[in-house]
Amino acid sequence: MKILVTGGAGYIGSTLVRILLAEGHQVRVLDSLLHGGHALLGVWADPGFEFTRGDISDRKTLKPALAGIDAVVHLAAIVGDPACARNPELAKAVNLESSLALIEESQLSGIKRFIFASTCSNYGKMNDVNQYVDEDSELQPVSLYAETKVGVEKALLASAGSRDWCPTPLRFATIFGVSSRMRFDLTVNEFTMEMMTKKHLKVYGEQFWRPYVHVLDAARAMQLVLSSPAEKVAGRVFNVGSTDQNFQKQQLVEMICPYVPDAQVEFVHKTEDPRDYRVSFKRIYDQLGFNITRSVAQGIEEVAHLVRSGIIHNFADERYRN
Numbered sequence: 001m002k003i004l005v006t007g008g009a010g011y012i013g014s015t016l017v018r019i020l021l022a023e024g025h026q027v028r029v030l031d032s033l034l035h036g037g038h039a040l041l042g043v044w045a046d047p048g049f050e051f052t053r054g055d056i057s058d059r060k061t062l063k064p065a066l067a068g069i070d071a072v073v074h075l076a077a078i079v080g081d082p083a084c085a086r087n088p089e090l091a092k093a094v095n096l097e098s099s100l101a102l103i104e105e106s107q108l109s110g111i112k113r114f115i116f117a118s119t120c121s122n123y124g125k126m127n128d129v130n131q132y133v134d135e136d137s138e139l140q141p142v143s144l145y146a147e148t149k150v151g152v153e154k155a156l157l158a159s160a161g162s163r164d165w166c167p168t169p170l171r172f173a174t175i176f177g178v179s180s181r182m183r184f185d186l187t188v189n190e191f192t193m194e195m196m197t198k199k200h201l202k203v204y205g206e207q208f209w210r211p212y213v214h215v216l217d218a219a220r221a222m223q224l225v226l227s228s229p230a231e232k233v234a235g236r237v238f239n240v241g242s243t244d245q246n247f248q249k250q251q252l253v254e255m256i257c258p259y260v261p262d263a264q265v266e267f268v269h270k271t272e273d274p275r276d277y278r279v280s281f282k283r284i285y286d287q288l289g290f291n292i293t294r295s296v297a298q299g300i301e302e303v304a305h306l307v308r309s310g311i312i313h314n315f316a317d318e319r320y321r322n
């Protein structure tokens with residue numbers, strides 16, 4: 001297939017692009033390079049790779065970017081609660097309005113497959129602490145970031161129904177692991193890096209639950225959806241992760257401690273956190289046979305190894321966070 005990856009220079013995108021090229025697909029990346037483009041250097045010389053620097057908010061860039069394309073993987077966004085809270089107008093324009101425009105242009109251009117990167121943050125807070133939320137649970141977004149994701153999901157699901165258009169929103173768990181565009185502002189990566197480099201970590205709300213998935217497995221899930229029969233994935237939402245990889249922040253700290261036994265961890269107890277969710281990933285396992293290949297424990301080891309390696313000099317550099 002010829003696949004357009006918006007946001008392909010990012011943390012997840014740069015890993016996905018590498019996997020798709022290795023599988024023999026042709027890949028075009030459309031990215032405005034908010035955090036630089038160095039993550040694409042490793043694929044630059046691949047004959048199947050094409051790059052367009054552009055902003056998805058600029059409607060004029062969409063048509064040529066979609067020309068000759070079979071499938072779109074839409075990752076470009078202002079990513080995360082803090083980044084969206086800092087610039088709400090931009091977040092709404094990029095994450096919501098431009099995504100809706102991209103969906104419309106994709107349909108007009110005859111694109112068949114459309115994957116949208118959504119998030120398990122859409123669940124907000126579990127109603128019952130003893131249960132897992134799943135794809136049919138009520139969505140309770142508690143941030144602008146999640147609100148924009150819910151808005152796009154709704155529009156995408158409403159657009160489903162025609163035989164030639166196969167839209168699939170994927171709700172990713174919080175990602176971890178090493179990618180060419182490294183992010184140290186994601187919980188597992190951040191906790192590991194901070195404990196190792198500063199020997200100190202402040203944890204807010206250690207008892208709250210979140211699911212986690214490795215960046216490589218997130219990319220594999222998209223590859224799997226692209227190659228699954230349309231009738232299995234068209235207009236279907238899938239959570240992406242593994243049910244046994246839901247953890248409380250306290251549990252993450254316990255897994256990191258053996259790497260830095262002398263680190264001091266300060267727990268700032270919070271009784272209320274609007275986001276507290278344990279997620280079931282049964283649907284993607286049962287219906288598409290998706291299984292993860294890397295656990296959180298393995299991801300911690302991977303990040304710890306990176307931190308010790310000396311490859312990265314300045315962990316505080318802005319390029320490593322959104």
Ligand SMILES: NC(=O)c1ccc[n+]([C@@H]2O[C@H](COP(=O)([O-])OP(=O)(O)OC[C@H]3O[C@@H](n4cnc5c(N)ncnc54)[C@H](O)[C@@H]3O)[C@@H](O)[C@H]2O)c1
Pocket residue numbers: 006007008009010011012013030031032033034035036054055056057074075076077078079080094117118119120171172173174175176181183186322
């Ligand atoms: N990282 C996670 O834990 C996580 C979890 C759930 C969902 N997601 C979703 O996955 C997607 C990718 O996330 P990521 O962690 O790789 O983030 P990232 O910030 O590393 O990547 C986003 C990319 O989008 C590009 N971009 C931003 N605005 C753009 C615009 N207007 N036009 C063109 N390109 C633009 C950026 O330059 C960047 O390369 C996002 O949609 C995010 O919401 C991420």
